[in-house]
Amino acid sequence: MTNFTKPDFRLGRRGFLKAAAAGLATPAFASLPGIAQAQETVNLTFWAWTPRTENQVALFMEKYPHIKVTLESIGGEDQNTKLRAALRAGSGFPDVVQAEFQRLPSFRAVDALLDLTPYGANDVKDQFVDWSWESVSDAAGGVYAMPWDSGPMGLLYRADLFEAAGAAEVPGTWAGFAELAKKYAVDNPGKFLTNFGANNGGWMIGVLWQAGNKPFALNGTDMTIRINDEPAKAWAAYWQDLLDAKAVDLTPNWTPEWFTAFDNGTIASWIAAAWSPVQLTNVANQSVGKWRAGQLPQWKEGEFATSNWGGSTFSVIKPTAHPEEAALFATFMATDGEATRLYNTDQFLFPVRKELLADKDLMGTPSEFYGGQAVNEVFAEAAEHVIPGYQFSPFHDVFTSALQENVGAAVAGNGTLADALDRTQEAMVTYASEQGYTVIT
Amino acid sequence: MTDISARPLRPARRRSSKWAQKLAPYFFLAPFLALFIVFLVVPLFYALQLSFFRETMVGGIRFVGLDNYGKALTDQKFWDGVLLLLRYGLFQLPVMLGAALLLALILDSGMLWARAFFRLGLFLPYAVPTVIAALIWGYLYGPSFGPMTQVADYFGLPRPDLFNAQTMLYAIANISIWEHVGYFMIIYFAALQAIPADFEEAAVVSGARAWQYVIYVKLPLIRGTILVTVIFATIGALQLFAEPYLLEALAPAVITSSYTPNIYAYNLAFVNQDYNYSAAISFVLGAVVAVVSYVFQLVSTRREGK
Numbered sequence: 134m135t136n137f138t139k140p141d142f143r144l145g146r147r148g149f150l151k152a153a154a155a156g157l158a159t160p161a162f163a164s165l166p167g168i169a170q171a172q173e174t175v176n177l178t179f180w181a182w183t184p185r186t187e188n189q190v191a192l193f194m195e196k197y198p199h200i201k202v203t204l205e206s207i208g209g210e211d212q213n214t215k216l217r218a219a220l221r222a223g224s225g226f227p228d229v230v231q232a233e234f235q236r237l238p239s240f241r242a243v244d245a246l247l248d249l250t251p252y253g254a255n256d257v258k259d260q261f262v263d264w265s266w267e268s269v270s271d272a273a274g275g276v277y278a279m280p281w282d283s284g285p286m287g288l289l290y291r292a293d294l295f296e297a298a299g300a301a302e303v304p305g306t307w308a309g310f311a312e313l314a315k316k317y318a319v320d321n322p323g324k325f326l327t328n329f330g331a332n333n334g335g336w337m338i339g340v341l342w343q344a345g346n347k348p349f350a351l352n353g354t355d356m357t358i359r360i361n362d363e364p365a366k367a368w369a370a371y372w373q374d375l376l377d378a379k380a381v382d383l384t385p386n387w388t389p390e391w392f393t394a395f396d397n398g399t400i401a402s403w404i405a406a407a408w409s410p411v412q413l414t415n416v417a418n419q420s421v422g423k424w425r426a427g428q429l430p431q432w433k434e435g436e437f438a439t440s441n442w443g444g445s446t447f448s449v450i451k452p453t454a455h456p457e458e459a460a461l462f463a464t465f466m467a468t469d470g471e472a473t474r475l476y477n478t479d480q481f482l483f484p485v486r487k488e489l490l491a492d493k494d495l496m497g498t499p500s501e502f503y504g505g506q507a508v509n510e511v512f513a514e515a516a517e518h519v520i521p522g523y524q525f526s527p528f529h530d531v532f533t534s535a536l537q538e539n540v541g542a543a544v545a546g547n548g549t550l551a552d553a554l555d556r557t558q559e560a561m562v563t564y565a566s567e568q569g570y571t572v573i574t
Numbered sequence: 575m576t577d578i579s580a581r582p583l584r585p586a587r588r589r590s591s592k593w594a595q596k597l598a599p600y601f602f603l604a605p606f607l608a609l610f611i612v613f614l615v616v617p618l619f620y621a622l623q624l625s626f627f628r629e630t631m632v633g634g635i636r637f638v639g640l641d642n643y644g645k646a647l648t649d650q651k652f653w654d655g656v657l658l659l660l661r662y663g664l665f666q667l668p669v670m671l672g673a674a675l676l677l678a679l680i681l682d683s684g685m686l687w688a689r690a691f692f693r694l695g696l697f698l699p700y701a702v703p704t705v706i707a708a709l710i711w712g713y714l715y716g717p718s719f720g721p722m723t724q725v726a727d728y729f730g731l732p733r734p735d736l737f738n739a740q741t742m743l744y745a746i747a748n749i750s751i752w753e754h755v756g757y758f759m760i761i762y763f764a765a766l767q768a769i770p771a772d773f774e775e776a777a778v779v780s781g782a783r784a785w786q787y788v789i790y791v792k793l794p795l796i797r798g799t800i801l802v803t804v805i806f807a808t809i810g811a812l813q814l815f816a817e818p819y820l821l822e823a824l825a826p827a828v829i830t831s832s833y834t835p836n837i838y839a840y841n842l843a844f845v846n847q848d849y850n851y852s853a854a855i856s857f858v859l860g861a862v863v864a865v866v867s868y869v870f871q872l873v874s875t876r877r878e879g880k
Contacts, residue, residue, distance in 0.1 A: 214844060242631050332826030354632045385826050390718045527631060530845045534831055541827035545739070564846075569632030 175458045177202045180216065181231035182209045183282075183445075183480055189472040193465050200458050202229075209233075220245050220450075228453040229463050233445045234268045235338075235525040237278055238351070240448065242527035246277040247449040252460035254279070257468050264519040265485040269446055272352075277448060279467030282482035284406030284443035285515035286339055289413060292425045292504065294401040298326075303402075303427040310430040311375055317401070318380040325382035327402045328394070329372060331544040333386035334533030339442030340404060342523050344368040344432055349526040356526075356570040358561055360536075361554040367432070369550035376544065383544055392416040404429065406442040407483035407512035414502045422504050426511040439515045440523070444485070483512060490516055528564065535560045625853035642854035651832035652855055656812075656862055658743065659834055663811040666747040671803060674755050678762035679788060693763070697756035704753065708820035711749045716824075737825035746817045754810070758803050765799040766792060801874055805867050812863050815840070835859045 179190065179202050190202050205227065207215055213236060219226035220243060232240060240246050254276035258266055265280035288303055295303070298317050304310045314326035330336040341348070345364030350357040359365075375381040382400045384391045394400045396417040403409060410426060417424075429439050447463040449456060466472060468486070476482045477495055489495055496509040526532055539553035539560075548556075558574075565572050625642050629635045646652055680686060681693055699707065714720055715736045723733045736745040769792060777787040793800075815836040822829040831845065832838035835855065842852035 217847065332823075384718070385824060388823060390716060393719065528846075530847075534841065534845050537826060538830050541830075545827040567630065569630040 173199065175200045175455050177229060177455060177459055177462055178227040179204050179229045179462070180207055180212055180227040182206055182212055183231065183482065185480055186231075188475060188479065189466055189469075192469065192472050192475075193462060196465070197458075197461070200462065202462060216240075216245075216450075217243075223452075226450050226452065228450060228455060228459040230448050230450055231281070231445050232278060232448050233443070234265075234280075234283075234441070235335075235529045237269065237446065237448070238525050238527040239529055241271075241277060245451055247451045247453065247456055247460070248275040248277060249279070249449065249460050249463070250274065250276050252457060252464070254460070254464070257464060260468055260486050260488065262485050262487060262490065262516050262519070264441065264521050264523070265444075267521055268523075268525075278446035279448075279463045280444070280446050280485040281467050281473075282408070282444045282476060283485045283516065284339075284408050284441055284483060285512050285519055286343060286404065286406050286429055286439050286442050287512055287515050288402055288427045288429050289405045289409055289424055290402035290427060291398065291420065291423050293423045294398060298401075304430050306434050307371060307430045307432055311371065311380075314375055315378050315380045318378070324398065325380065325400050327404060328382040328384060328386070328391070328400045329376070329544070330386040331383065331540045332537055334537045335442055336386065336404070337536055337540060338533070339406065339440050341365055341368055342440035342520060343429060343438060345438075345520065347523065348532070349524050351524065351527070351570075354570055355573060356565050357573045358526075358558065358565060359574065360532075360558040360561060361551070364432075365554055366551055369554055373550045376550070396420050407509075407515070408443060408481070410500070410503065410508045410512075411481040414500075417502075421502055424503050425506055426503060426508040428511065428515060437518045438520050439518050441519050444483070477509075483509070483516075485516070526561075526565075528561075528568065531564055532557070532561055535564075621853040621856065624850050625857055626850075628850050629848075638850075642851050643858065645851065646854050646858045649855075652835055652838060652858070655832055655835040655838055656859075659812050659814055662743050662747060662814065663808060665744065666750060666811055667804065667807050669747070670751040670755055671758055671800070671807060673751070674758035674803075675762050675800070677755070677759045678766055679792070681759070681763050682766040682792075683784070693760070697760055699753050699755075700757040702753070704816040705820060707749055707753050708817050711745075711752075712821055712824050715745055737821075737828060739828050742818075742821075742825060742828045746814070746821065749817050750810075750814070754807075758807070761799060761803055762796065765796040769795050801871075804874075805870060808866055808870060809863055812859070812866065835862075 177200060181204060186206070187204050190204050194200065194202060212230075216226060216230060220240075226245075237246070257279075258276075261280050262283075265283055269278040269280055270276045290303060295301075298313065298320065300313055304313055310326070317324070317326040338348075341364075344367060346360075346362060346368065348358065348360045348362075348365075361369075372381070376383075382394065384394050384400070395403060395413065396419050398420065403413070405413075410424075413424065428437070431438065447466050449459040449463055453459045470488075473484060473486055473489060474495065477484050477489060484490060484495075490513045496513045497507045498509065499505045499507050535557045536553075539556045540550060542548065543550050543553035562572050562574060626637060626639060627635050628638045628641065677696060681689055686692060702710075714722060717723060717733060717735060717737060722736075726733050735741060773791055773795075774787060777791055782790070813836055814834045818829050818833050819837055819840075822833075829837075831841040836859070839852045839855045839859065842848045842855060846852075
């Protein structure tokens with residue numbers, strides 16, 4: 134044994150040393166401006182987590198052969214942590230980064246994002262649905278990202294179960310929905326019309342947004358915090374009523390049990406986003422063909438207001454050595470016809486470009502899982518009715534965590550949902566003050 | 575060694591070899607010391623330095639002296655976590671170490687058939703990564719379709735709720751006991767095996783029964799080992815992190831962001847981006863661990879003195 138391992142080890146070490154030497158040499162040469170080729174190649178690093186993003190990167194490099202983009206897939210949450218660390222360290226950050234809408238303010242707060250207006254960002258403004266452009270730009274006219282995908286909210290529901298409960302279609306108002314939910318829970322013991330995701334901060338923020346809640350408004354260092362405003366209190370009273378009546382399922386979200394409950398009919402509907410239909414298709418197998426998509430019930434009868442949950446953008450990191458090329462790349466990724474179409478057909482992301490939303494072929498594809506319904510059409514319609522003017526805070530993670538914790542406690546019987554919003558408000562006012570903001574309530 | 579010293583050497587050579595002899599241990603320790611300094615001492619000082627500052631989104635970084643420590647000492651969330659872990663330790667420690675000792679004694683008694691099999695089998699859970707262990711138990715505990723629920727349903731009994739505020743601590747303790755009982759058993763077993771066989775002969779000749787031999791001979795002889803394991807287990811209990819962190823997804827209402835001090839420090843740093851306060855919390859937790867271990871050692875050595 135030892136006889137064999139010894140020479141092996143030596144060879145391995147030599148090979149390793151060679152490889153190490155080569156590895157050290159390559160970047161050194163690459164970064165020497167003196168040894169430039171005929172056309173100088175620009176190297177960009179790009180961090181993204183969506184699958185098969187390399188396809189779009191390839192399209193870009195085909196069109197701009199002198200720009201070489203290296204894609205690094207780190208994964209959503211890890212990427213944010215790593216990016217923050219790299220920004221703190223002042224090195225190791227990418228040139229272009231995929232960032233969720235709700236993260237942009239936190240990166241803006243540390244001045245990490247490049248203003249894209251000098252690179253023609255406003256020329257493409259009209260291609261995007263209004264709320265998405267609003268989320269990437271500020272009042273002063275700066276543009277800090279290119280919107281990529283989104284998640285306008287809607288309702289996925291079991292048509293068969295709704296029908297059996299006497300509802301030929303989804304109630305038009307939340308009041309009607311609550312009535313049905315209570316009746317449903319009585320008629321079908323152990324089963325529920327829908328689920329309340331107390332551990333799902335993103336979801337709660339989405340449904341609060343639809344109710345008209347405007348938790349944060351930042352103006353310089355003045356921050357208005359109204360987590361428990363009137364619409365939010367109405368929202369809390371609504372769900373508290375359903376909780377008290379034991380008419381809503383409370384299975385923690387994103388657990389196997391939760392998906393099983395959707396599939397086996399324990400939960401008859403999912404207050405969801407435009408990317409949810411594909412996700413449901415992947416986890417369900419008993420309920421194929423029984424699901425439908427519809428618009429969310431409304432708070433005021435006759436209105437059509439919805440919100441957005443999820444989605445992401447492309448930002449250029451400010452200290453980049455190649456701002457022009459990086460901005461070009463971000464803009465290409467978000468606006469190129471072929472590249473953005475691929476997002477929807479291959480990666481199943483929901484678009485924010487008006488052209489794609491209006492595309493009958495793209496949106497009108499019927500889905501077996503949804504009984505032949507063209508699900509995307511429902512969400513394309515919703516995308517036009519996302520309530521404008523919603524702002525995320527620069528400490529979104531802290532807010533989400535506090536909201537989950539307080540609502541979680543309320544659901545477990547410690548106070549009401551209204552108390553939970555008050556406690557979250559109080560915690561965020563304290564946090565924002567500690568962070569140096571002038572807080573207005 | 576003897577060969578070299580027996581050989582006649584020139585004085586110069588001898589002096590250098592003396593130096594070499596003196597330096598040799600440090601030479602061999604150097605790799606450890608280098609890693610120790612780079613990965614422990616430096617980060618520790620870095621964290622200590624962090625804990626004296628406060629960084630805010632507006633205003634940047636400023637020196638705040640002991641402010642973070644003052645805040646930590648009166649932080650209800652932190653102390654609730656410490657109290658929870660003391661409660662946890664008072665249950666988990668005796669059960670885990672008691673079971674480990676009992677199993678070690680059974681193995682050591684030689685009465686067991688297929689001893690190696692049991693030794694390995696009992697040790698095996700320790701080789702399962704904590705993440706996997708928490709996932710396994712998360713499934714077993716599952717309130718909707720876990721096996722425990724299925725058994726309860728089959729017999730028409732109420733479903734066990736292991737994820738409420740009262741039961742969660744014991745659910746976690748159970749996972750950790752399952753994981754570590756084999757580890758401590760091996761330590762005890764090794765200590766028991768080191769007891770010379772003539773002690774037993776002497777005991778048998780003196781007419782001692784098996785249980786008397788265990789209580790009056792074996793246990794006092796491995797007393798030192800038991801003390802060390804208690805301190806290890808205490809430190810382990812106060813550092814509890816992975817199991818509750820992983821079960822958080824299944825019981826988000828019970829396992830809060832400050833459930834244990836370590837989870838609190840983690841969330842402060844990586845969710846709140848408050849590295850400064852997180853560093854201070856970590857040092858206070860370190861102090862709590864040191865105090866608890868020291869008090870325990872003090873009490874046990876005093877008893878020994880008597």
